[in-house]
Amino acid sequence: MKTLSKVYTMLIFVILYAPIAVMVLFSFNASNSTGVFTGFSLYWYKELLSDPATLSALKNTLILAVTSSCIATIIGTVAAVGISKLKNKHTQNAIMTVTNIPMMNPDIVTGISMMLLFVFVSAKLGASQSLGFGTVLIAHVTFNLPYVILSVMPKIRQMDRHLTEAAMDLGCTPFQAFCKVEFPAILPGIISGAIMAFTLSLDDFVISYFTTGNGFETLPIRIYSMTKKRVTPDMYALSTLIFIAVLVLLILSNVAQGDDKKKTRRAKK
Amino acid sequence: MQNKSFMARLMAAPHIVWSILFIIAPLMFVFYYAFTDKSGAFTLSNIQQLGSPSYLTIFARSGAFALVATAICLLVAYPLAYAISRATPRMQKIYIMLIMLPMWMNFLIRTYSIMAIIEDTGFVNTLLGYLGIDPIHMINTDGAVIFGMVYNYLPYMVLPIHTVLSKLDNRLLEASADLGCTPMQTFFKVVMPLSRSGIVSGITMVFVPSVSTFYISQKLGGSSFDLIGDTIERQFQTAYNYNLGAAMSLVLMAVILISMAIMNRYSDDEGSVVV
Amino acid sequence: MLKNINLYIRDKEFITLLGPSGCGKTTTLRIIGGFEAPDEGDVYFDGKRINDLPPYKRTVNTVFQKYALFPHLNVYENVAFALRLAKRSEKEIAAKVKEMLRIVNLEGFEKRNVENLSGGQQQRVAIARALVNEPKVLLLDEPLGALDLKLRKDMQVELKKIQQRLGITFIYVTHDQEEALSMSDTVVVMDNGVIQQIGTPEDIYNEPANAFVADFIGESNILDGIMHADEKVEFSGHTLPCVDRGFAKDEPVDVVIRPEDVDMVDVDSVPIHGVVDTVTFKGVHYEIIVDVGGFKWMIQTTDYAEPGKVVGLRILPEEIHVMKKSKYSNLYGDYSTYFDELDNGSNEEGAGDAE
Numbered sequence: 001m002k003t004l005s006k007v008y009t010m011l012i013f014v015i016l017y018a019p020i021a022v023m024v025l026f027s028f029n030a031s032n033s034t035g036v037f038t039g040f041s042l043y044w045y046k047e048l049l050s051d052p053a054t055l056s057a058l059k060n061t062l063i064l065a066v067t068s069s070c071i072a073t074i075i076g077t078v079a080a081v082g083i084s085k086l087k088n089k090h091t092q093n094a095i096m097t098v099t100n101i102p103m104m105n106p107d108i109v110t111g112i113s114m115m116l117l118f119v120f121v122s123a124k125l126g127a128s129q130s131l132g133f134g135t136v137l138i139a140h141v142t143f144n145l146p147y148v149i150l151s152v153m154p155k156i157r158q159m160d161r162h163l164t165e166a167a168m169d170l171g172c173t174p175f176q177a178f179c180k181v182e183f184p185a186i187l188p189g190i191i192s193g194a195i196m197a198f199t200l201s202l203d204d205f206v207i208s209y210f211t212t213g214n215g216f217e218t219l220p221i222r223i224y225s226m227t228k229k230r231v232t233p234d235m236y237a238l239s240t241l242i243f244i245a246v247l248v249l250l251i252l253s254n255v256a257q258g259d260d261k262k263k264t265r266r267a268k269k
Numbered sequence: 270m271q272n273k274s275f276m277a278r279l280m281a282a283p284h285i286v287w288s289i290l291f292i293i294a295p296l297m298f299v300f301y302y303a304f305t306d307k308s309g310a311f312t313l314s315n316i317q318q319l320g321s322p323s324y325l326t327i328f329a330r331s332g333a334f335a336l337v338a339t340a341i342c343l344l345v346a347y348p349l350a351y352a353i354s355r356a357t358p359r360m361q362k363i364y365i366m367l368i369m370l371p372m373w374m375n376f377l378i379r380t381y382s383i384m385a386i387i388e389d390t391g392f393v394n395t396l397l398g399y400l401g402i403d404p405i406h407m408i409n410t411d412g413a414v415i416f417g418m419v420y421n422y423l424p425y426m427v428l429p430i431h432t433v434l435s436k437l438d439n440r441l442l443e444a445s446a447d448l449g450c451t452p453m454q455t456f457f458k459v460v461m462p463l464s465r466s467g468i469v470s471g472i473t474m475v476f477v478p479s480v481s482t483f484y485i486s487q488k489l490g491g492s493s494f495d496l497i498g499d500t501i502e503r504q505f506q507t508a509y510n511y512n513l514g515a516a517m518s519l520v521l522m523a524v525i526l527i528s529m530a531i532m533n534r535y536s537d538d539e540g541s542v543v544v
Numbered sequence: 545m546l547k548n549i550n551l552y553i554r555d556k557e558f559i560t561l562l563g564p565s566g567c568g569k570t571t572t573l574r575i576i577g578g579f580e581a582p583d584e585g586d587v588y589f590d591g592k593r594i595n596d597l598p599p600y601k602r603t604v605n606t607v608f609q610k611y612a613l614f615p616h617l618n619v620y621e622n623v624a625f626a627l628r629l630a631k632r633s634e635k636e637i638a639a640k641v642k643e644m645l646r647i648v649n650l651e652g653f654e655k656r657n658v659e660n661l662s663g664g665q666q667q668r669v670a671i672a673r674a675l676v677n678e679p680k681v682l683l684l685d686e687p688l689g690a691l692d693l694k695l696r697k698d699m700q701v702e703l704k705k706i707q708q709r710l711g712i713t714f715i716y717v718t719h720d721q722e723e724a725l726s727m728s729d730t731v732v733v734m735d736n737g738v739i740q741q742i743g744t745p746e747d748i749y750n751e752p753a754n755a756f757v758a759d760f761i762g763e764s765n766i767l768d769g770i771m772h773a774d775e776k777v778e779f780s781g782h783t784l785p786c787v788d789r790g791f792a793k794d795e796p797v798d799v800v801i802r803p804e805d806v807d808m809v810d811v812d813s814v815p816i817h818g819v820v821d822t823v824t825f826k827g828v829h830y831e832i833i834v835d836v837g838g839f840k841w842m843i844q845t846t847d848y849a850e851p852g853k854v855v856g857l858r859i860l861p862e863e864i865h866v867m868k869k870s871k872y873s874n875l876y877g878d879y880s881t882y883f884d885e886l887d888n889g890s891n892e893e894g895a896g897d898a899e
Contacts, residue, residue, distance in 0.1 A: 086281065109299070113518070
């Protein structure tokens with residue numbers, strides 16, 4: 001039984017990683033074949049890094065992810081604090097239901113619904129170009145908001161309600177109590193919400209695809225347009241670089257967490 | 270006290286305004302476009318058009334593909350999640366990281382990588398050729414599309430199920446065995462019912478993107494392969510028939526919201542549903 | 545929730561609000577601290593009405609249930625919190641924090657993370673943090689509720705010492721009667737938002753005002769009685785001499801007799817006798833349930849008696865305490881359904897509950 005489950009787990013992981021492994025392998029292929037490995041070469045990496053469109057797409061993606069996650073984190077955090085303090089539970093529920101719509105709806109519906117809004121409004125305003133950085137930014141903030149709120153809200157709920165009272169008891173005005181006690185207590189939630197928003201924004205293709213215009217291409221959209229043509233290994237090179245970046249980030253964050261835990265354990269002794 | 274609730278409303282206000290402008294209003298536009306023609310006059314023809322056999326086939330096919338992919342994901346993911354949840358905490362962490370790692374890569378890349386290896390001249394067929402086996406045609410088949418869905422969305426099924434299973438108290442299994450259950454009975458009478466919430470969220474997380482995808486079907490199903498997602502995408506990006514696209518989105522959204530409501534009912538009143 | 549609370553608290557006093565959970569003791573404390581406003585009535589402090597004074601302007605400080613230490617600050621910064629707000633100099637803060645940590649026996653813990661401290665240590669930090677501001681009054685809301693028994697006993701002694709050394713008023717909330725009796729100058733017994741009795745621990749124990757107080761504080765046998773005349777009370781079918789006066793002729797009353805005040809003697813020497821029901825060895829004494837005509841008495845004595853044996857019960861006149869009838873009459877005092885474990889369990893209940 002034990003060996004069976006191990007074999008099964010291994011099999012799934014092999015299937016999961018086989019395409020990625022093949023891709024990494026062929027990104028170093030000397031020829032442009034995706035079936036036969038003819039020799040080691042960094043040609044496709046050079047090709048990729050000398051392509052200005054890809055580099056500008058990378059820049060665009062980073063700008064978009066940083067701005068949209070910052071805006072969503074600020075609006076979302078303030079809103080989470082406000083919503084949790086609302087007396088009327090029905091209002092709270094109504095707001096949360098609406099907030100969660102972009103999370104439950106298929107991306108394609110969220111994307112086209114916003115596209116329709118932008119197209120309609122800009123047509124009414126007589127603008128020449130309706131879609132671009134502004135519209136993608138709005139779309140990204142919108143789908144990031146529920147994730148920020150959902151990661152901040154539990155921290156607010158978990159917070160000992162006596163903490164605020166203790167702060168006021170020791171001389172804080174309500175505003176000082178928020179800055180000195182409540183904010184630090186919910187900070188971990190804010191940070192994880194911001195990180196989640198950032199990665200979702202980096203990764204999004206479908207919603208960006210419908211809400212961006214000719215002038216603004218993100219990396220996923222660049223990948224999409226590259227894969228529309230014949231399969232070429234410079235895509236493999238790009239994917240390999242992304243894979244390595246993700247791998248390094250994950251390992252780093254795990255090591256950092258491990259360190260934290262060790263520290264806590266030492267302090268306990 | 271008055272002051273406090275005023276502050277709360279003031280803080281929630283930007284988000285509420287944002288939600289109205291960019292969540293509710295866009296959905297209103299979907300309604301608006303779905304029920305108007307190009308000149309903006311009210312019409313039911315968009316919705317009626319969807320009743321034609323060609324569109325009904327597309328809807329049925331999308332539903333069937335997504336259902337099959339979801340079922341395969343569940344069958345594959347449940348034993349995997351169970352096996353992982355019985356490992357040591359350290360190993361669990363590593364396994365979960367390995368499951369999540371491909372998820373962090375864009376799904377376009379993941380789909381593309383499958384395409385690359387199952388192409389007629391791709392890696393698998395080259396390998397088969399070395400072994401003296403004739404190439405197998407895999408790309409642009411139904412199986413390839415379903416494999417693409419399963420491959421892309423499997424982690425979404427594994428993670429929620431693993432979360433509930435890893436919280437499962439080992440003493441419950443011991444208690445069940447103590448009370449006379451065989452391992453099989455323990456699994457069906459204790460483990461499965463307790464992991465229902467994970468299964469339900471896994472199913473929604475796989476079904477929703479599967480039923481609405483367009484990239485997977487384009488890359489792995491070939492250019493003539495149509496799912497709802499492809500049809501909607503075409504209305505907006507090439508055919509420029511926003512009204513028909515909006516009508517299709519509306520139907521898609523309705524189908525998903527209704528099925529999610531039904532699913533949530535299953536996960537909410539625990540005990541009343543026999544698994 | 546509170547009704548007719550009329551409470552004067554003197555300077556430098558250790559006063560305890562005692563009662564079961566939901567009795568209004570925590571609410572009273574929160575009104576004094578400024579976290580809740582009374583619907584009607586006034587709160588005076590040093591002769592000034594402070595109803596509308598927010599907590600941060602009151603010269604009282606609170607030790608919260610479960611401490612409410614700031615998790616993002618270390619021990620030093622938690623204690624220094626109020627001083628930093630008051631913009632004291634770094635030197636003064638350091639001196640004060642050191643002094644406070646010395647008082648609560650936590651020297652050398654300055655840099656520690658509060659979440660890694662034991663319950664008792666967290667408790668001390670909370671006390672130090674509240675005392676650093678030199679409040680005129682310290683409010684303590686079930687501060688020892690989360691600690692285990694041994695630690696609780698030590699902390700009781702320590703808290704009392706701190707209060708005496710600093711010479712400030714402590715207002716202490718607890719549901720633990722033993723804690724209240726051993727620490728307080730004055731005990732306020734509350735139930736259902738009403739003050740049942742205010743008095744010294746001795747008064748509360750020896751002269752309970754009604755059946756509720758008698759039952760809540762220690763063990764008591766509470767019997768129906770009739771006051772035939774001054775110093776003559778009838779209960780359990782016999783009229784006995786007592787020391788109480790001032791009741792109407794033949795007034796129905798509640799009679800309280802503490803278990804340790806009953807002596808087991810020969811059947812012939814006293815009028816009241818009964819059959820030994822159960823005997824439990826308690827270490828210092830035996831706890832014996834005696835059936836007297838259907839009413840079960842609890843007796844604590846160092847003498848042993850076989851179950852089933854008929855014994856006489858001797859009660860001296862000064863051990864009989866007569867109380868006026870109240871709404872609590874007949875609710876308490878019979879030990880016929882008494883289980884040791886059950887009773888202990890119900891005493892623990894409410895520990896750490898949020899009222």
